Amino acid sequence: MIKNLLKQCEEIALNPKKTVCDYIEKKNIKAIGMIPLFGPEELVDAAGMLPVGLWGSYDIEINLAKEYFPPFCASAVMAIMELGLNGTYNMLSGVIIPGMTDSLISLSQNWRAGVKNIPLIFMAYPQNRKLPCGMEYLEEELKSVKEELEKIRGSKIEEEEIQRSIQLYNEHRAAMREFDKLASTHPNTVNNRERSVVFKSAFFMPKREHLSLIKQLNEELKKLPEEKYPGKRIVVTGIMLDDRRILDILEEHGMRIVGDSLVQESVQYGTDVPQEGKNSLEQMAKQWRDIEGFTAAYDPFKLRGKLSAELCEERNADGAIYASVKFSDLDEFDMPIWMQDLQALGHKVLSIEVDQQDRNPEQIKTRIQAFSEIL
Numbered sequence: 001m002i003k004n005l006l007k008q009c010e011e012i013a014l015n016p017k018k019t020v021c022d023y024i025e026k027k028n029i030k031a032i033g034m035i036p037l038f039g040p041e042e043l044v045d046a047a048g049m050l051p052v053g054l055w056g057s058y059d060i061e062i063n064l065a066k067e068y069f070p071p072f073c074a075s076a077v078m079a080i081m082e083l084g085l086n087g088t089y090n091m092l093s094g095v096i097i098p099g100m101t102d103s104l105i106s107l108s109q110n111w112r113a114g115v116k117n118i119p120l121i122f123m124a125y126p127q128n129r130k131l132p133c134g135m136e137y138l139e140e141e142l143k144s145v146k147e148e149l150e151k152i153r154g155s156k157i158e159e160e161e162i163q164r165s166i167q168l169y170n171e172h173r174a175a176m177r178e179f180d181k182l183a184s185t186h187p188n189t190v191n192n193r194e195r196s197v198v199f200k201s202a203f204f205m206p207k208r209e210h211l212s213l214i215k216q217l218n219e220e221l222k223k224l225p226e227e228k229y230p231g232k233r234i235v236v237t238g239i240m241l242d243d244r245r246i247l248d249i250l251e252e253h254g255m256r257i258v259g260d261s262l263v264q265e266s267v268q269y270g271t272d273v274p275q276e277g278k279n280s281l282e283q284m285a286k287q288w289r290d291i292e293g294f295t296a297a298y299d300p301f302k303l304r305g306k307l308s309a310e311l312c313e314e315r316n317a318d319g320a321i322y323a324s325v326k327f328s329d330l331d332e333f334d335m336p337i338w339m340q341d342l343q344a345l346g347h348k349v350l351s352i353e354v355d356q357q358d359r360n361p362e363q364i365k366t367r368i369q370a371f372s373e374i375l
Helices: 002-014 016-027 041-046 075-085 102-114 132-153 159-185 192-204 207-222 244-252 280-290 304-314 329-344 362-374
Strands: 031-034 050-053 094-098 120-123 232-238 255-262 319-325 349-354
Touching (some): 002 192, 016 031, 016 192, 031 041, 041 132, 041 159, 041 280, 050 192, 075 102, 094 102, 094 132, 102 120, 120 132, 132 280, 159 192, 159 207, 159 255, 159 280, 192 207, 192 244, 192 255, 232 304, 244 255, 244 362, 255 304, 304 319, 304 329, 319 329, 319 362, 329 349, 349 362
Parallel strands (some): 031 050, 031 094, 094 120, 232 255, 232 319, 319 349
């Protein structure tokens, strides 16, 4: 049963376009692309549309996007632009781009210039996120996104619809957090690839359906006794670590991921939308206030290292890996402080540089092999 459920997640994660097109056709709904790193999916869901995570691709040659970006741009951003230009994303009725980095701000301008057939909704997340003025600003941004979605939908999005979506998403977040813990206590049952596809599949299907899948998976895992993994248990952080080749290299060297603070995975589910607030948009703004340990959320106390160290202790991890996205300013700033903080607390750490255009990760393999020997 568990393997069947994991197989379903894998089918969805490895065939995103087919999955999304099937939903559009069979359910007669529209789909909106959610460009990383974070976005108001609840508003898209409340509009009766399918939010689709767009995280680039490992299987694409960059050609058209070279006209818009310099070579020293994060490969996921280049891949998203390429897929927009070559028509892969034509089934989408719009995309939401959060201006969280210079590359994403550039992407929004280039998208307007190059991908004219897919409407762009741009929004900015404030860095003064804990101040009342920052939350008010974000509320206005969310209101603007809501209005743009209403144009695509053709009718108003009601407050009750958004509240229902918030409730659904909070329930889904709780289920994903539970899966993350259960996967860490059953490392022989859920391997690195399987753990990754459970998170990845959530980007390509309605949350209600994914929630049902995860609840079944969690129930089945709870029936099993806790397992002792014969290799090394590791915690990972960074923006993304879903390259199947790297996950397999970790497997080859007896390393099992038992926890993460990856933007693409656990960061999406770590913070619920609070119930406090005069309306749904204020509640969603307060979620941004509450997020910690997220590379794009201003953090004067530099908590990422401390939070990763706590996760290492909670999950009995033998070491931690920082997967830094090549040409990502956010990772370049965070990684040295993170490494220093974890080493100071006695944890063994490794940094690797990941790139969707890297066709031969031999250097990463060598570094992981050396790290496995240290552990």
